[in-house]
Amino acid sequence: MTGWEDIRAEVLRRIRARDWPPGQVIPGEEALAQEFGVARATVNRALTALAEAGFLERRRKSGTRVAETPVRRATLDIPILRHEIEAQGRAYAFRLLDHRLMLPPLAVTTRLGLAPDQPMLWLETVHLADGHPHAHEARWLNPALLPDPCPDFSALSANEWLVRTLAFTAGDLAFLAEAAEGRVAEVFGVTAGAALLVMERTTWSGDQPITLLRLTHAPGHRVQMMV
Amino acid sequence: MTGWEDIRAEVLRRIRARDWPPGQVIPGEEALAQEFGVARATVNRALTALAEAGFLERRRKSGTRVAETPVRRATLDIPILRHEIEAQGRAYAFRLLDHRLMLPPLAVTTRLGLAPDQPMLWLETVHLADGHPHAHEARWLNPALLPDPCPDFSALSANEWLVRTLAFTAGDLAFLAEAAEGRVAEVFGVTAGAALLVMERTTWSGDQPITLLRLTHAPGHRVQMMV
DNA sequence: GAGTGGTCTAGACCACTAT
């Protein structure tokens, strides 16, 4: 019973055991297919998967070699707060603190490539787990995308409305640390200056910006990724 | 000329255009193969890729459906500090601040599953970009893995030695925010309490722990991921 | 039990690139 996952595992074992050390060219697909007694396509499937994971580098003609720097890629499942909290067996709720049309700071319009004199929809929300503040959300929303009677974001979270309604095609995401201040410090009940973890995210629909989101987490929060 | 990437693109377009809205079951592989005029395996390749990216959910018998929550996966290329800094055209250097065998705090041994009365190698390093502090590294290293004449970590960074020497099979990674204090505050020249971004990482070789690393970034640093 | 995706094969041709 030899499947492509068995072959992937065996090749990975040889890489880790240093049978095939970093930088070394490994046997070609045809040779491995003969060794394992399978079709070349099966070997190809296994090696392609290992290359996508960053263990191998493949090039036509020159062959497949072991990557110099092993596994340097991690994946993050971007949490949907409601799911994350409910998965912990806690009750999710949110409160809309503020929402209005106003002129965004220059940093925001620059980042999104919008005209600086155009008002945007500002939303400030706190997400609660069992009634305790879990994260503070500050969001700038491109008003050009909103339907005429604006959705009631105090009943449906802006994130869920966006996900259900708009097709987004690209985005980026960054982590940073920031000192608590103003309303954020107040929400979490910490003194100004406390260190908080911020996730910043922009999303786009084609070349049209949708939203810029800053999610500030409760003190001590860790964002965990698997390697 | 229709290849699997064309099919992936077309299916993704239909998902984004809401031709196939979230939750809906899409046509089976056979049907799509006929529509596009290709073999079923080609359609399978395209749909498998979209499922790995989180756009589709596939199950035998019940078929393929559009994911309710689109793209919720981001990948981080774990930076090798020297490469990251040199890629910005800046000069990399590091200074070993401290290294000695000592008893780790209980939190460390618990996390790594080691005996609490066993000393570990402690390494404290600052990484410099153009002479300015870029990150502070605090590392606990399992001494059972070290060769008898301990490598000279003031000449070769511990990270690079580990990567070259040991085969690591698993690990995890977390981001958190922390207030600067003690040596870290001193290194960055900030007042105690300043918010700093910390990346914490543990690595394993089979079931043997290798190292626990805390990388504290310079004030204002952002870790960027692509979605 | 039946329908769907998951995988394998043997062979073929193509695309890229080192020499």
Add this chain to the structure above:
DNA sequence: TAGTGGTCTAGACCACTCC
């Protein structure tokens, strides 16, 4: 130009899971 990986095909059988 030649060698390697990348992809496609037509057909087959298997594995899972819903009914």
